[in-house]
Amino acid sequence: MSRDLKTFLLSTGMIALAVVLQSTLLHWVAIRGVIPDLGLIILVFVAIRRGSMTAQLSGFATGVVEDFLSLSPLGFHAFIRTLVGFLYGLTVGSIFVDPILMPVILTIIATLFKALISSVLVSFLSIPAEGFSVFTGPLWIEMGYNAVLAPFLFALLGLLKVLKPQKKEWT
Amino acid sequence: MPGIPSFVRKNKRGVTFVCLLLLCLLMMLFSNRNVVLQPKKAGQSFFSVFQLSVHALSNWFTGTVTSIRELKRLRSELEDARERLMEYERVSRDLAELRRENRELRDQLGFAETLSFRYIPAQVIARDPSNQFSTITVNRGRVHGLREGMPVIAFQGGLQGLVGRVVLVSLASSLVQPITDPNSYVAARLQSSRFDGLVAGSQGGLAALTMSYVKKLAVNEVQYGELVISSGMGQLFPEGIHIGRVREMIAKGYEASLELEIEPIVDFSRLEFVYIIDTEQK
Numbered sequence: 001m002s003r004d005l006k007t008f009l010l011s012t013g014m015i016a017l018a019v020v021l022q023s024t025l026l027h028w029v030a031i032r033g034v035i036p037d038l039g040l041i042i043l044v045f046v047a048i049r050r051g052s053m054t055a056q057l058s059g060f061a062t063g064v065v066e067d068f069l070s071l072s073p074l075g076f077h078a079f080i081r082t083l084v085g086f087l088y089g090l091t092v093g094s095i096f097v098d099p100i101l102m103p104v105i106l107t108i109i110a111t112l113f114k115a116l117i118s119s120v121l122v123s124f125l126s127i128p129a130e131g132f133s134v135f136t137g138p139l140w141i142e143m144g145y146n147a148v149l150a151p152f153l154f155a156l157l158g159l160l161k162v163l164k165p166q167k168k169e170w171t
Numbered sequence: 172m173p174g175i176p177s178f179v180r181k182n183k184r185g186v187t188f189v190c191l192l193l194l195c196l197l198m199m200l201f202s203n204r205n206v207v208l209q210p211k212k213a214g215q216s217f218f219s220v221f222q223l224s225v226h227a228l229s230n231w232f233t234g235t236v237t238s239i240r241e242l243k244r245l246r247s248e249l250e251d252a253r254e255r256l257m258e259y260e261r262v263s264r265d266l267a268e269l270r271r272e273n274r275e276l277r278d279q280l281g282f283a284e285t286l287s288f289r290y291i292p293a294q295v296i297a298r299d300p301s302n303q304f305s306t307i308t309v310n311r312g313r314v315h316g317l318r319e320g321m322p323v324i325a326f327q328g329g330l331q332g333l334v335g336r337v338v339l340v341s342l343a344s345s346l347v348q349p350i351t352d353p354n355s356y357v358a359a360r361l362q363s364s365r366f367d368g369l370v371a372g373s374q375g376g377l378a379a380l381t382m383s384y385v386k387k388l389a390v391n392e393v394q395y396g397e398l399v400i401s402s403g404m405g406q407l408f409p410e411g412i413h414i415g416r417v418r419e420m421i422a423k424g425y426e427a428s429l430e431l432e433i434e435p436i437v438d439f440s441r442l443e444f445v446y447i448i449d450t451e452q453k
Binding site for chain 2 (some may be wrong): 019020021022023024025027030033034035037039052053056057060063064065066067068069070071072073074075076077078079082083086118121122125127128138142
C-alpha cells in the first residue's frame with residue numbers, strides 16, 4: 001500500500017472517529033451547548049503536512065459522514081471540508097509549525113473560514129439551519145474551544161509516522 | 172482530443188478539487204429538496220452503528236464507575252419510597268373515588284373519552300456533530316415501528332413537553348428534528364387565552380421559539396409565563412402537548428399580528444429519554 005493511500009485512510013478514519021465523538025461524548029463537555037470541531041483540527045493538520053490531494057479527499061469523505069449523521073443536506077459539510085482541506089493543503093511545506101502559536105492561529109482561521117462558508121451556503125441555497133449567525137456567541141465559543149485544543153491535538157498527531165511532512169506534492 | 176486527458180493528468184489535484192465541489196453542490200441541491208433521501212438513510216443507518224457503539228461503551232463505563240455511589244443512594248431512596256408508598260396508598264383510595272366521580276360527570280356532560288396513543292420509549296444516543304444544526308438521534312428505528320413524521324415528546328418538570336418529530340428512520344435508529352430547528356413549525360394555542368398561532372424554531376442558534384400569527388387583540392389577554400400547547404391543527408402533532416411558556420411579547424405597529432417569544436418546556440441540553448407517539452395506534 002502506498003504511503004499516500006495509507007495517509008488518506010488513516011486521516012479519514014481519524015476524522016470520522018472525531019465526528020462520531022462530536023455527536024456523542026463531546027456533548028458532555030459542551031460549553032453552552034457548543035462542542036469543539038476536532039475533525040476540523042485534524043483536517044488542518046493533515047492538510048499542512050500532506051498537501052491538498054490527501055486533505056481534500058479526506059475532507060470530502062468525512063464531510064459526507066457528518067452529513068449522514070446530521071440534519072444538514074447531503075454535501076453541506078463535505079463542501080466545507082473539501083474546501084478547507086484543499087486551501088490549507090496549498091500551504092504544504094511553506095509554513096513552519098511551532099508547538100503552540102501556529103496550531104492556534106491556523107485553527108482560528110479555519111473555524112472562521114468554516115463559519116463564513118457555511119453562512120454563504122445557508123443563504124445562497126436557502127438551507128434551513130441555525131448556522132453561525134456570523135459573529136455571534138456560538139462561533140466565538142467554538143473558535144476558542146478549537147484554539148485551546150489545537151496545540152494538544154497537533155502534538156499528538158505529530159507522533160504519527162505516516163503523517164510526517166511530505167517532500168513532494170501528490171499530483 | 173488528446174488535450175483533455177493530458178490536462179487532467181497534469182492538473183490532477185485541481186480537477187479532483189473542482190469535481191468534489193461540484194459533486195457536493197449537486198448533492199446539496201437535490202438533498203435540500205428532499206430528493207436524495209435514500210442514500211442519506213442508508214448512510215445514517217450505517218454510521219449510527221458507530222454512534223450506538225460509543226454510546227453503549229460510555230454508558231457501560233459510567234454505569235460501572237457510579238454503581239457504588241448509586242447503591243448507597245438507592246438504599247436511602249428505598250426508605251423514602253416505603254414511606255411515600257404508604258402515603259400513595261391513601262391517595263390512591265381517594266383517587267379511585269375521584270375517577271369514578273369524574274367519569275360520571277363526563278357522562279353527564281357528554282364529553283368524549285380522552286384519546287391516548289401508543290408511546291414508544293427511546294433513548295437519545297447522539298446529537299449533531301456540528302454546531303450549525305440541531306439533530307437528535309434516538310435508538311429506535313424501523314424495526315421498532317417508527318415512521319417518518321411521528322411526534323416526539325419528553326417528560327420534564329412534571330410536564331409532557333413537545334420535543335419534535337421523526338424526520339429520518341433507519342433500521343435501528345432515527346433522526347429527530349427538534350422544535351427549535353428553524354425548519355420546524357407547530358400549530359399552537361395559548362392555553363388560557365385560547366389564541367392560535369404558529370410556533371417555529373428561531374434562526375440564530377438560541378434555544379428559543381417564536382410564535383407568530385397571534386391576533387393582535389390578544390395583547391391584553393396574554394400573560395407572561397402562559398403555557399403554549401399544540402392545537403392539533405395540521406394533524407402533525409396531537410392536541411394538548413405542552414410546547415413552552417410565553418417569555419416576551421413583540422407587537423410591531425405595522426403588523427396585523429403579534430409575535431411571542433416562547434421558552435421551550437423541554438431543556439434540550441439535558442434530554443436523555445423521549446417518547447415517540449404512534450398516533451395511528453391507540
